[in-house]
Amino acid sequence: MTFAVTVGGRSVECGEDQALLDACLRAGVWMPNSCNQGTCGTCKLHVVAGEVDHGSSPVETLSDEERCAGMALACQARPRGDVELRPQGTSAARTANPLRDMVATVREVSDIARDTRRILLGLNEPLTFDAGQYVELVVPGSGERRQYSLANTADEDKVLELHVKLVPGGVATHGWLFDGLAEGDRVDISGPLGDFHLPPESEDDGGPMVLIGGGTGLAPLVGIVRTALRRHPEREVVLYHGVRGEEELYDGDRLTELTEQYPNVRFVPVLSHEPADGYREGFPTDAFVEDVPSARGWTGWLCGPPAMVEAGVKAFKRRRMAPRNIHREKFTPADA
Amino acid sequence: MTTTERPDLSWLDEVTMADLERNPYATYERLRAEAPLAYVPVLGSYVASTEEVCREIATSPDFEAVITPAGGRTFGHPAVIGVNGDVHADLRTMIEPALQPAEVDRWIDDLVRPIARRYLEQFESDGQAELVAQFCEPVSVRSLGDLLGLQDVESDKLREWFAKLNRSFTNAEMTADGEFANPEGFVEGDEAKAEIRSIVDPLIDKWIEHPDDSAISHWLHDGMPPGQTRDREYIYPTIYVYLLGAMQEPGHGMASTLVGLFSRPEQLEEVVDDPTLVPRAIAEGVRWTSPIWSATARISTKPVTVAGVDLPEGTPVMMSYGSANHDTGRYEAPTTYDLHRPPLPHLAFGAGNHACAGIYFANHTMRIALEELFEAIPNLERDTREGVEFWGWGFRGPTSLHVTWEV
Ligand SMILES: Cc1cc2nc3c(=O)[nH]c(=O)nc-3n(C[C@H](O)[C@H](O)[C@H](O)COP(=O)(O)OP(=O)(O)OC[C@H]3O[C@@H](n4cnc5c(N)ncnc54)[C@H](O)[C@@H]3O)c2cc1C
Numbered sequence: 001m002t003f004a005v006t007v008g009g010r011s012v013e014c015g016e017d018q019a020l021l022d023a024c025l026r027a028g029v030w031m032p033n034s035c036n037q038g039t040c041g042t043c044k045l046h047v048v049a050g051e052v053d054h055g056s057s058p059v060e061t062l063s064d065e066e067r068c069a070g071m072a073l074a075c076q077a078r079p080r081g082d083v084e085l086r087p088q089g090t091s092a093a094r095t096a097n098p099l100r101d102m103v104a105t106v107r108e109v110s111d112i113a114r115d116t117r118r119i120l121l122g123l124n125e126p127l128t129f130d131a132g133q134y135v136e137l138v139v140p141g142s143g144e145r146r147q148y149s150l151a152n153t154a155d156e157d158k159v160l161e162l163h164v165k166l167v168p169g170g171v172a173t174h175g176w177l178f179d180g181l182a183e184g185d186r187v188d189i190s191g192p193l194g195d196f197h198l199p200p201e202s203e204d205d206g207g208p209m210v211l212i213g214g215g216t217g218l219a220p221l222v223g224i225v226r227t228a229l230r231r232h233p234e235r236e237v238v239l240y241h242g243v244r245g246e247e248e249l250y251d252g253d254r255l256t257e258l259t260e261q262y263p264n265v266r267f268v269p270v271l272s273h274e275p276a277d278g279y280r281e282g283f284p285t286d287a288f289v290e291d292v293p294s295a296r297g298w299t300g301w302l303c304g305p306p307a308m309v310e311a312g313v314k315a316f317k318r319r320r321m322a323p324r325n326i327h328r329e330k331f332t333p334a335d336a
Numbered sequence: 337m338t339t340t341e342r343p344d345l346s347w348l349d350e351v352t353m354a355d356l357e358r359n360p361y362a363t364y365e366r367l368r369a370e371a372p373l374a375y376v377p378v379l380g381s382y383v384a385s386t387e388e389v390c391r392e393i394a395t396s397p398d399f400e401a402v403i404t405p406a407g408g409r410t411f412g413h414p415a416v417i418g419v420n421g422d423v424h425a426d427l428r429t430m431i432e433p434a435l436q437p438a439e440v441d442r443w444i445d446d447l448v449r450p451i452a453r454r455y456l457e458q459f460e461s462d463g464q465a466e467l468v469a470q471f472c473e474p475v476s477v478r479s480l481g482d483l484l485g486l487q488d489v490e491s492d493k494l495r496e497w498f499a500k501l502n503r504s505f506t507n508a509e510m511t512a513d514g515e516f517a518n519p520e521g522f523v524e525g526d527e528a529k530a531e532i533r534s535i536v537d538p539l540i541d542k543w544i545e546h547p548d549d550s551a552i553s554h555w556l557h558d559g560m561p562p563g564q565t566r567d568r569e570y571i572y573p574t575i576y577v578y579l580l581g582a583m584q585e586p587g588h589g590m591a592s593t594l595v596g597l598f599s600r601p602e603q604l605e606e607v608v609d610d611p612t613l614v615p616r617a618i619a620e621g622v623r624w625t626s627p628i629w630s631a632t633a634r635i636s637t638k639p640v641t642v643a644g645v646d647l648p649e650g651t652p653v654m655m656s657y658g659s660a661n662h663d664t665g666r667y668e669a670p671t672t673y674d675l676h677r678p679p680l681p682h683l684a685f686g687a688g689n690h691a692c693a694g695i696y697f698a699n700h701t702m703r704i705a706l707e708e709l710f711e712a713i714p715n716l717e718r719d720t721r722e723g724v725e726f727w728g729w730g731f732r733g734p735t736s737l738h739v740t741w742e743v
């Protein structure tokens with residue numbers, strides 16, 4: 001007889017007379033443990049669902065109150081059925097914005113830069129999301145799904161704004177969004193998804209931020225930066241938009257306007273391959289390293305091609321930003 | 337070779353204490369292969385070197401704890417690591433309340449995090465540091481020192497004490513007649529103890545009259561009839577256990593974890609990026625280089641046969657947990673630090689009823705310290721102009737760890 005033990009999204013088989021810890025470790029799922037004899041408490045965790053037999057767990061290590069509160073020693077407890085566990089110290093998942101399937105209507109398709117389109121999708125019902133999250137579009141006919149980030153702030157909840165870059169030969173972009181998509185088309189979408197968003201307002205201390213978007217990686221940053229500034233108009237913000245050449249830049253006016261509206265905002269477009277007068281040259285992550293001597297206490301936001309995001313993490317750490325303050329959204333291709 | 341034939345272990349006659357302290361692994365690797373339970377002349381004792389034999393003896397009803405000769409000479413009696421029955425039960429009951437997980441959870445963050453930050457602030461803008469002396473050891477001793485009630489004893493003094501007690505405790509070489517080969521090696525331990533007493537005796541006087549929430553004050557009073565306290569001579573040996581192992585080992589554990597991670601830059605990066613991996617990194621760190629490498633022992637309470645060796649009643653066996661954690665029967669490529677190796681339980685904290693009492697406290701102290709280090713200096717690199725040397729047979733860790741970073 002075996003039961004399913006689920007922890008952190010992974011599920012392992014556990015015999016009825018097997019310790020939860022043993023089952024997890026054998027399946028390669030690590031959890032803290034030290035003594036394996038019930039005496040140190042290192043393996044203590046929360047039983048979120050299902051029941052366990054505490055076996056010979058000593059009361060010195062696992063008190064009656066803790067048992068009542070749903071705690072167990074993984075090295076001693078045996079499953080009585082399927083169980084779900086949560087390691088100690090990890091907080092209960094924050095109530096997320098509910099994921100919904102919707103049918104949207106294309107309101108506008110506009111070419112805003114070389115191989116780049118803005119697509120506006122109208123909804124019948126407002127969508128609850130946090131700025132920076134993304135939605136999934138179902139590519140008609142293929143059943144394929146592709147992710148696109150929202151450029152909206154949370155109150156812009158009836159018309160979704162997407163920025164899409166053409167990928168030559170791409171199923172969604174080449175075959176649909178840049179070919180044939182028209183105003184009035186109906187599109188199946190699901191969302192919101194992802195954890196690339198600001199903390200709740202009550203936990204946002206208004207500290208300095210740097211945001212780096214590569215290409216259409218700018219999209220979620222447009223929503224995030226406006227939200228962040230509305231919360232704390234005085235906060236220091238540096239926003240980099242990295243593209244290959246001037247022709248790929250877009251939304252410059254919109255972003256320059258922010259620098260006029262708020263006192264401590266800088267907007268820095270950077271061209272990597274096609275230099276042009278009046279623009280910084282190189283990679284935006286290098287520009288950051290040149291511009292910011294220390295990013296201690298800052299939060300960082302990186303969105304775009306995976307390689308750029310990786311380079312950004314390195315650049316931020318080099319400037320001493322705490323890794324837990326580095327937020328990342330990689331535009332990973334569907335087949336990667 | 338038949339099963340009754342003993343392998344030829346004459347090579348062991350050549351093994352010196354200095355060899356073991358510089359690097360015990362080669363000797364123990366051979367022991368694990370040839371004789372997992374063997375008499376080692378330089379130590380004047382049987383030694384258990386594999387995972388299986390260590391675990392068997394540490395949890396066997398036919399063995400109980402005994403302190404090693406050099407350990408007993410250093411700590412005196414009754415030290416918690418060397419007593420059994422009621423005295424052991426009383427000493428564990430005395431020390432455990434402060435180390436219970438639920439208790440530790442209440443204050444560990446507030447205790448260790450500010451200490452880690454304070455030491456980091458002293459050097460985080462320098463762009464270089466020697467982490468053993470500037471971070472690992474100070475955070476380790478300050479956290480436990482404050483818990484014990486030794487707030488007024490400087491961290492450097494606590495570091496000096498554990499180093500002297502360590503060298504005395506591991507002054508293990510025996511002559512063929514069963515005498516200490518280097519009796520002068522105990523002198524610095526004796527000096528340290530004299531100094532400890534000159535500082536702790538007045539504190540004990542104070543705590544007897546005015547109990548407070550410090551651990552040693554609780555040791556004196558808890559479970560005693562009103563108006564009575566435990567005799568200080570009864571608790572001093574266990575105070576020395578703390579002032580050596582408990583003070584020193586979290587520092588060793590942190591430093592070894594860091595050296596291990598530096599040997600795998602991609603794994604260091606993973607851990608820096610995701611602090612939830614720190615506990616796993618530490619678990620592998622103390623497996624890879626076990627801080628208490630070979631410092632505790634057990635003694636048979638009746639004639640027994642272990643690993644094919646007949647032991648008469650009263651035979652001491654040293655537990656070599658550092659060797660057990662490199663057992664190829666259990667770990668693939670055990671000499672490599674690997675955050676992602678299949679996560680089997682290790683023996684770095686011992687086993688049985690004398691297993692480490694401070695596991696939870698130690699693990700969390702190390703975790704918080706490394707979290708703070710990586711948070712403050714996410715761009716940490718090993719200073720490759722300096723080497724890293726490990727030292728120790730009884731207790732083992734890097735002697736120094738030079739790092740640099742861009743400021
Ligand atoms: C969380 C998330 C959010 C995203 N948000 C956005 C967004 O806001 N705007 C946006 O434009 N895209 C975004 N993307 C990328 C998007 O989901 C698609 O992957 C992209 O549009 C390509 O889809 P496709 O069907 O046209 O190409 P596919 O048919 O998937 O790919 C065709 C070929 O091109 C390769 N390829 C795909 N993308 C690239 C690329 N960027 N560079 C080089 N080769 C590539 C593929 O590997 C494949 O071989 C996001 C991705 C993720 C994971």
Ligand code: HEM
Binds near residue numbers: 428589
């Ligand atoms: C990383 C740090 C540490 C390691 C690796 C470690 C490891 C060990 C080991 C291997 C033993 C011997 C177990 C045996 O013989 O089976 C031991 C014993 C002990 N440890 Fe630890 N230890 C650490 C930190 C601490 C701390 C911080 C404390 C106290 C606060 C502590 C308290 C004790 C005590 C009291 C014993 C004796 C237990 C007994 O004999 O009953 N240890 N430790």
Ligand code: FES
Binds near residue numbers: 074
């Ligand atoms: S690992 Fe020590 S109580 Fe479970």
